[in-house]
Amino acid sequence: MFVLLYHKLNNLASYYQVLGLPDSATVLEVKRAYRSLARKYHPDVNPDTDANEKFQRIEEAYRMIMSGKGRATRWNAYAEAKKRQEEKKRAAQQERIRRARAFAQKLKEQREQSYLETLRRGTTWLLTSIVILFTFYTFDKFYQLFKVNENPSYAWGVITNAKTRNATFEFYVNGVKMENTIYLRKSFTEVVTPNGMPLEEGHEFRVKYNADFPDYSTLDFTQYTPEVAQRYMEMVFAKMRQAPKFKDFSEEALVCFIVEIYREMGSVGLAKLYFFNEPLVENWRYNGLKFAMFKKSELYKRSKQSCLDKSVE
Numbered sequence: 001m002f003v004l005l006y007h008k009l010n011n012l013a014s015y016y017q018v019l020g021l022p023d024s025a026t027v028l029e030v031k032r033a034y035r036s037l038a039r040k041y042h043p044d045v046n047p048d049t050d051a052n053e054k055f056q057r058i059e060e061a062y063r064m065i066m067s068g069k070g071r072a073t074r075w076n077a078y079a080e081a082k083k084r085q086e087e088k089k090r091a092a093q094q095e096r097i098r099r100a101r102a103f104a105q106k107l108k109e110q111r112e113q114s115y116l117e118t119l120r121r122g123t124t125w126l127l128t129s130i131v132i133l134f135t136f137y138t139f140d141k142f143y144q145l146f147k148v149n150e151n152p153s154y155a156w157g158v159i160t161n162a163k164t165r166n167a168t169f170e171f172y173v174n175g176v177k178m179e180n181t182i183y184l185r186k187s188f189t190e191v192v193t194p195n196g197m198p199l200e201e202g203h204e205f206r207v208k209y210n211a212d213f214p215d216y217s218t219l220d221f222t223q224y225t226p227e228v229a230q231r232y233m234e235m236v237f238a239k240m241r242q243a244p245k246f247k248d249f250s251e252e253a254l255v256c257f258i259v260e261i262y263r264e265m266g267s268v269g270l271a272k273l274y275f276f277n278e279p280l281v282e283n284w285r286y287n288g289l290k291f292a293m294f295k296k297s298e299l300y301k302r303s304k305q306s307c308l309d310k311s312v313e
Contacts, residue, residue, distance in 0.1 A: 015061035027066070034062040147216035148208055157207035157219060162191050162199040171207045173214045180217050187275070187283040195221040196271025196286055198235065203228050222267075232267060233258050236274045243276070249308070256307035264299055 016023045019033040039045060041055040157171035160179075165186050170179045184191050190198040204225045209217035236258050240246045249257060261269040272294045275286040294300055 015064050018057050018061035019065070030062065030065055034058065144216055144218065147210050147213060148218055150216075151211045152208055153211040155207045155209065156204050156225070157217075159199060159201050159203045159205070162201045162203075165191060167191060167199055169205070169207070169219060171209070171217070173209070176214075178209070178214045178217065180215070182219055187278060192283065193221045195224075195267040197232050197267050197274065200231070203231070224267075229262070229267075232270050233262060236270050239274055240276070245276075249304075250311045253307040253311035256310055257303055260303040260307060261299075264303070 013023050016025060019025075019030060019037065021029060021033050025033075037058045038055065041051045041058060043052045043055060046055075153173075155171045155173065157169040159167060159169050161168035165184050166181045167184050168179065168181050170177055172178065184193060184199065186192065187198075193199050204227070206220040206223035207217055208220055233255075237254060240249075240254060240258075241251070246254065258270070258273065261273060265272075271286045272291055275283055276288060276291040278287040280287045280289055
């Protein structure tokens with residue numbers, strides 16, 4: 001098919017050459033060239049022996065070029081050539097798009113890999129920092145306890161600042177005032193001691209310190225003065241008295257109940273009563289859930305009934 005088309009295009013081009021025209025010549029240019037050559041080589045005008053042959057060739061070329069078949073062949077060939085050219089352009093464009101997409105995908109993968117690598121390094125650095133800080137904190141804490149227990153001595157210390165987690169306390173060693181801080185957890189707005197109760201300035205606890213190096217010291221929150229115990233029970237009474245869920249207690253019965261719980265459980269029992277409505281997220285040790293469980297205990301029920309009966313008598 002392509003060979004046949006090639007021959008047709010060559011024949012058509014030769015017809016244009018007979019008229020002395022390029023194959024891109026217009027119809028008007030073809031007619032002008034034909035009239036000019038026909039007058040020149042017409043047998044009636046030109047006596048040359050080969051004039052008749054040339055005239056016939058000019059006639060044939062003009063007829064083929066101007067015929068629909070000739071024009072169709074020419075334009076079909078042109079259309080096919082143009083179609084192939086467009087297909088090549090589309091193929092080239094698709095190849096450029098494919099390469100661009102491949103490059104974009106590669107760039108995206110490189111960026112993702114770089115991001116993951118940065119994230120990995122950042123995570124490693126963060127975890128390493130946490131481990132180092134935790135190790136330092138743990139070591140420092142154990143070292144402090146080691147120094148305190150190396151040559152222990154005891155005194156009574158007073159809380160001087162209870163507004164932040166780093167509570168400050170002071171005590172005296174041979175008439176010399178010593179000061180130290182201890183880190184405590186915080187429940188909503190209150191700093192909570194390990195015995196479960198809130199911390200207030202003026203509370204007194206037993207201090208354990210190194211007799212040779214008094215700067216190494218710590219507080220024992222399970223050892224406190226009777227004044228602190230009395231203050232704890234007053235705090236619990238004030239908070240429970242305002243709550244509607246304890247309205248079945250009279251003041252006398254409530255005082256009796258608090259004293260009974262303290263006698264049986266110490267500060268832990270008071271903490272369960274004091275934080276009866278505390279959210280779990282604020283205080284995981286003593287909260288409303290723990291109080292609800294404590295309320296079902298035999299100790300709670302027995303102490304409550306006993307104090308209610310005493311108040312009636």
